[in-house]
Amino acid sequence: MRITVVEGVCAPDPRGSLPGRGAYLHPEPACLDLAVRRRAFPRAFRLQGTLDTQALREWVEARADSAAAS
Template sequence: MGCRKRAAKHELLRVVAIEGVCVPDPRGALPGRGAHLHPDLACLDLAVRRRAFPRAFRLQGVLDTDALRAYVGERAGETSAP
């Protein structure tokens, strides 16, 4: 979504919008329209800058991405550690 590169579904993180907040859905079980994103901070930053989340969820206005940023940041920290 952010970097627009193709990847297998299991390599991407599903994101849903719940009451104006972008929430990570790693199991893919939350209801609603989902968007897929690489679990990488650079890809997340591109998606936010391009305003891709409101378009993907077909919503008006700005969505809060703090919870998503925290989740992706934790995952990036786990994978970079030896």
């Protein structure tokens, strides 16, 4: 899954159409937790400080829930 930064927020980009630098991540909560713990997003986007990942977390968890229900 491709992720981009939109106004300081990590946003999922499943279609790959948002502009800017992108980072890739498996759409699984465990992979997201590891990336956040290792501070991978600021490094990937070449930004200082922390980024808000709440919207990304909600999207990943909703996707995981729908995959588990299927």
